[in-house]
Amino acid sequence: MNADLLTTIxxxxxxxxxxxxxxxxxxxxxxxxxxxxxxLSSSIKSLLIKSDDK
Known part of the structure; x- marks a missing residue:
């Protein structure tokens, strides 16, 4: 019984x-x-906003 328990563990x-x-x-x-x-998402959004302003 004890060996089976150790094997299972x-x-x-x-x-x-x-x-x-x-x-x-x-x-x-x-x-x-x-x-x-x-x-990265925030950076892309800020770049897109800056390019729209031009």
Whole structure:
């Protein structure tokens, strides 16, 4: 019984730990990408407004 529990934890625990680690890392990168896209959108809008004024 004890060996089965350890085997199950070993088989399931490692993929769960890797998944959690990757999700935490990707969350920060996605946040940075979202901010960059918003900044780019603002820059494009301001350029379009300036070109319309000419």
């Amino acid at each position: 070993g088989n399931v625990g490692f993929p769960i730990a890797v998944s959690v680690y990757l999700l935490v890392r990707f969350e920060g990168k996605l946040e940075a990408l979202t901010l960059s896209i918003n900044d």
